[in-house]
Amino acid sequence: MKRMLINATQPEELRVALVDGQKLYDFDIEVPSREQKKANIYKGVISRVEPSLEAAFVNFGSDRHGFLPFKEILPSYVGVADDQEVSRRDIKDKLREGQEILIQVEKEER
Incomplete structure (x- = not known):
């Protein structure tokens, strides 16, 4: 229950x-x-792409950079139709440092 x-x-x-x-x-x-950041939407900048973690770090104006797993990125954002299978490699190849991205915070800093 x-x-x-x-x-x-x-x-x-x-x-x-x-x-x-x-x-x-x-x-x-x-x-x-x-100030609560959870559920807010920010325009951030990718500060680092970590293929070994299958994630990127995003600077969105907070003291610490946000953690963005590749699996949380929409396929359409990287140029793949929503009904097609997207690989982690497709996402990794499309993300680069300095790229702007919209993010939504799911958890508060601890």
Whole structure:
């Protein structure tokens, strides 16, 4: 059974845990005094492509660069039709440092 557990005992932070049975599958801490970036969309610049990690790092104006796995990039962004199979190599060959890209933040910094 999936459940959401909320701990709001401290006024300076709110903790939310998502569990399935006895297994924790997501955990989030929100601090009202800190700007929330989660779910926001930013125009970023690819700062590094790491084929060994199958990911790229994106500078979107935060203190730390964002991590963008190749599997999260839409096939149409790299010039492949959505109904066609796209390989990691296709994506790696299309991304380059300095390239602008739109991203959406999925998790807050820790």
